[in-house]
């Protein structure tokens with residue numbers, strides 16, 4: 001069946017659905033550019049819109065498209081459509097099944113039902129319904145014709161079959177917009193668009209197409225048009241397509257043929273992003289990019305636009321905007337004819353990063369290549385002859401080797417071609433042969449603003465180095481618009497994320513995981529909630545992305561608001577605690593740095609520090625287990641830091657927020673020699689003995705200290721002297737002494753019978769402490785003394801912890817509340833000790849001490 005003209009909606013619909021190529025009357029002869037070629041120039045601005053399959057997925061999306069088009073009512077609207085989402089794939093599958101004699105009828109029926117249902121839902125009327133039925137009948141006949149027959153005929157049928165989707169979607173949309181009665185014409189692109197296979201893909205016969213379009217427009221008076229994307233005719237008039245994603249290309253061709261003022265490509269993303277958001281969660285939408293930048297990004301893997309798409313609009317300087325059908329309020333990305341502005345997107349010279357997968361490196365090396373003219377010419381000619389496309393080229397100035405990156409599936413062919421070309425040189429030992437490295441990806445940084453901008457390569461390579469990515473080959477053309485590196489496939493995502501972080505994020509961006517939101521951890525969350533916005537303004541971007549208590553954890557790719565973190569941990573989305581998964585999540589490759597803040601008192605968590613530090617994760621903690629626990633683990637922590645791993649800061653383990661460890665470090669780092677450390681190292685015991693005057697039972701005070709958050713999770717750790725012994729060991733080790741807990745003489749206030757019972761039972765039997773403590777207090781008072789808990793590390797390495805009765809005038813008897821008092825006696829501070837004094841326990845001061853360590857690490861990051 002064929003139709004000569006499309007004078008009304010019914011004829012238009014029926015002819016299109018029949019999937020034949022309509023014969024339009026011959027237009028003006030090619031070559032000239034006659035005046036009537038501008039006949040489409042109505043005086044109104046011409047705006048070409050292209051809607052992809054995702055924008056036309058169902059009836060609801062069609063209505064959205066109508067709303068978008070109704071909002072653009074100032075000029076002539078030329079709307080190029082793809083098939084409804086999934087239709088082209090379904091048609092290809094139908095054709096494949098038919099060719100292979102498999103049953104295609106159920107899938108055909110499903111596709112038919114889907115389109116008829118959309119037509120019903122859109123109330124497009126009987127004419128469209130009948131046209132769809134006819135179109136599907138035609139499709140059925142074509143599918144039947146695919147089984148058996150000559151290859152050429154099958155090929156022709158297959159091309160016709162692929163294009164049905166656009167015919168159907170254009171039919172639905174034109175009807176939804178009101179049809180010809182409302183001024184909406186419908187053009188089957190196969191009537192006007194003439195293409196032929198070109199050296200670089202499908203090429204358009206512009207003169208013929210333009211002439212056909214003028215003729216068609218002369219016969220169709222409506223102002224606005226719906227045009228089928230993807231499909232065209234060949235020079236002989238047979239149906240063909242523009243290749244996958246050809247609808248964008250169709251839209252650009254029609255924008256050129258109409259000499260449009262603008263082309264908008266509506267899709268399901270906000271625009272061109274700085275990187276693939278599936279790989280880089282922090283990818284940002286670019287406000288504007290130049291044609292050249294878009295081409296580079298498209299070529300190197302950005303999925304939004306095919307580079308070919310831009311050629312027709314580029315020829316006329318027509319601006320293109322990529323917009324999201326689902327979020328039309330978003331401005332999208334403008335692709336413009338000018339030069340890319342380095343600051344247009346507020347992120348410096350690099351506009352985008354792209355990644356091409358499935359590549360291999362081919363390398364020809366040999367002493368005989370040095371200084372010999374024509375090697376490159378021969379190598380690339382050999383690849384050309386064997387049909388291998390080259391993605392990237394790199395040669396060092398020594399000329400000892402030359403390498404290029406090609407598609408992995410062409411690498412074998414390329415290798416054989418080069419071997420054959422250089423067989424003599426290889427046989428004579430002048431060339432070492434051809435080396436093929438598979439599983440390669442190419443990462444490219446793209447931006448017009450890179451031209452003449454120093455430091456771009458340094459940032460890229462610095463980011464990759466930090467992520468421990470090895471670079472296999474590098475290429476930058478003299479245009480300086482594209483800097484490409486070949487990396488192993490296994491490193492590719494990490495490389496992309498690291499590069500993105502290097503260009504788009506502050507170097508002080510830290511992925512933070514918090515373990516243990518108890519007294520201290522919860523308070524730290526409050527402090528973070530207040531401080532994070534101000535810190536971000538200073539470039540310190542602390543992103544809390546993981547939180548765990550002893551049972552559950554919540555992980556989020558974005559930042560968790562600290563104020564909401566506890567609720568998130570209590571919510572259904574939280575999962576069972578898995579410290580391995582927790583650490584892997586915190587060490588997200590798309591953020592430059594990772595840190596775990598351990599506010600638990602857990603030995604099991606501390607046991608992870610060496611592996612976390614070795615993996616480059618910084619660790620900050622008030623948990624004393626690692627600093628005072630088994631020596632081998634402590635040594636592993638020190639070694640991991642020294643060998644370039646993460647940093648380990650634990651100031652809050654001694655004296656809470658007081659600068660005790662820092663003071664000791666400063667003494668030692670500046671060459672002082674430590675003699676002794678003594679004083680009060682327990683906030684709980686300081687508070688207990690400051691408060692205990694006999695008026696209230698000791699047990700009641702212990703309960704109060706616990707409620708105030710001064711004690712360890714198990715107060716026996718304080719009362720037994722173990723907590724202070726741990727602090728003494730931490731300080732001794734910091735001073736280079738190999739002390740362990742077993743070396744500390746400890747006096748315990750916990751009766752032997754309460755040492756092994758459970759925590760709840762211990763708390764229930766606290767009163768058993770009262771009588772012995774009262775006896776001790778009275779004995780001290782009788783001597784005019786006060787009870788104080790003291791720790792001492794002397795010059796000979798002896799360490800001891802216990803309660804002593806001190807004369808009232810002793811400095812330790814002039815402390816208040818939870819005050820710690822730490823005295824350092826050293827070569828410089830021999831006569832009079834250096835004293836650090838102040839509150840040594842409590843969630844506020846401890847969390848602040850932890851926070852200060854977090855900031856000390858973040859501030860030092862580059």
Ligand SMILES: NC(=O)C1=CN([C@@H]2O[C@H](COP(=O)(O)OP(=O)(O)OC[C@H]3O[C@@H](n4cnc5c(N)ncnc54)[C@H](O)[C@@H]3O)[C@@H](O)[C@H]2O)C=CC1
Pocket residue numbers: 515516517518519520521548549550551577599600601602604605622623624652653654656683709710711712713840841842843846
């Ligand atoms: N409270 C204070 O004044 C000071 C406390 N510290 C230290 O701070 C740390 C926290 O103390 P608090 O907040 O008072 O304790 P807490 O008992 O109130 O909180 C501990 C938190 O750690 C979590 N946790 C326990 N085991 C865990 C595991 N295996 N995995 C994951 N999470 C686990 C718990 O669920 C809880 O959220 C302790 O190491 C303590 O020694 C240090 C200086 C002062």
Ligand SMILES: N[C@@H](CC=O)C(=O)O
Pocket residue numbers: 652653654655656681682683684685710711712718723840841842
């Ligand atoms: N429980 C400890 C808390 C700080 O380490 C103390 O009281 O000092």
